[in-house]
Amino acid sequence: MKAQELREKSVEELNTELLNLLREQFNLRMQAASGQLQQTHLLKTSAS
Template sequence: MKASDIRAKTPDQLSEELAGLKKEQFNLRFQKATGQLEKTMRIKQVRRDIARIKTITREIAGKSQA
């Protein structure tokens, strides 16, 4: 997911996307622990997407307070 795509979303959409990514991250960790994970790169992608969403959410919150 690109940062420009994230910036185009509303805060409600971002929180929904974040919740979905956290669920996916949990499922991927569970699959890894049980040896069922095939796409190990997806863990890294999800982790970075979560970080991007959190960073942009903080930027938006900071602009609204200023």
């Protein structure tokens, strides 16, 4: 997502986006911990 797109979003939209990204990151960490994560590069991309 580009910086301009982020500037155009409302605070509520940004909070929703943040919550979705945190959930995705949590799910990927749980998959990695249980040995189910096949695409380990996804952990790196979700952390940034």
